[in-house]
Amino acid sequence: MELRPTPLKDCFIVIPRAFKDPRGTFCETYNQQAFKKVTGLDIHFVQDNQSTSRRGVLRGLHFQKGNMAQAKLVRAIQGRVLDIVVDIRNESETFGQSFSIELTAENRKQLFVPRGFAHGFITLSETSVFGYKCDNFYDASSESGIIYNDATLALDWHLPDEEFIVSEKDLLLPSFKEAIV
Numbered sequence: 012m013e014l015r016p017t018p019l020k021d022c023f024i025v026i027p028r029a030f031k032d033p034r035g036t037f038c039e040t041y042n043q044q045a046f047k048k049v050t051g052l053d054i055h056f057v058q059d060n061q062s063t064s065r066r067g068v069l070r071g072l073h074f075q076k077g078n079m080a081q082a083k084l085v086r087a088i089q090g091r092v093l094d095i096v097v098d099i100r101n102e103s104e105t106f107g108q109s110f111s112i113e114l115t116a117e118n119r120k121q122l123f124v125p126r127g128f129a130h131g132f133i134t135l136s137e138t139s140v141f142g143y144k145c146d147n148f149y150d151a152s153s154e155s156g157i158i159y160n161d162a163t164l165a166l167d168w169h170l171p172d173e174e175f176i177v178s179e180k181d182l183l184l185p186s187f188k189e190a191i192v
């Protein structure tokens with residue numbers, strides 16, 4: 012498992028080793044021992060999620076507040092997505108900064124998103140299957156988020172606006188400034 016840093020504190024990229032042979036490819040997509048060895052983190056993931064989307068579907072930016080905040084290990088199981096995270100930890104040296112990365116089934120890249128980050132992704136391929144591990148359970152009452160086109164963050168989602176498919180719920184998300192108070 013390879014570890015690569017990102018510009019955001021405590022957020023990093025992991026790339027599991029792939030074993031290729033004439034049949035195809037095998038990799039351990041998650042191994043707690045290997046993850047702890049390369050990251051030094053003793054994370055106890057308790058919930059796995061999976062969503063399927065078509066090109067242009069933009070999910071996020073989401074986070075759970077307070078004690079129900081979730082660290083996530085996210086990846087593209089099928090297809091190609093642009094994944095974006097924002098550090099919303101007031102005390103962090105990278106507070107308010109964002110990072111984006113293309114996650115694809117082919118590049119096997121996974122992004123570790125620590126607690127205190129907002130997370131979202133847009134599907135760039137015709138379809139995507141997106142999988143992620145969470146270290147805290149879903150709690151609807153703790154859900155919050157940031158509108159995807161927040162002027163302060165000015166995020167680039169890599170597709171033209173007219174291609175975006177956003178849920179009614181996400182269209183009502185607050186601005187960055189409203190969300191972090």
Ligand SMILES: Cc1cn([C@H]2C[C@H](O)[C@@H](COP(=O)(O)OP(=O)(O)O[C@H]3O[C@H](C)C(=O)[C@H](O)[C@H]3O)O2)c(=O)[nH]c1=O
Nearest residue numbers: 060062070071072073074130131132148149150178180
């Ligand atoms: C997240 C979640 C949702 N649900 C139910 C609630 C809704 O009835 C339905 C769809 O939920 P939602 O529209 O919030 O799904 P996404 O827009 O994909 O949300 C996710 O998208 C971004 C990218 C994230 O990082 C979050 O993990 C998560 O919020 O699944 C559950 O039962 N358990 C869950 O953990």
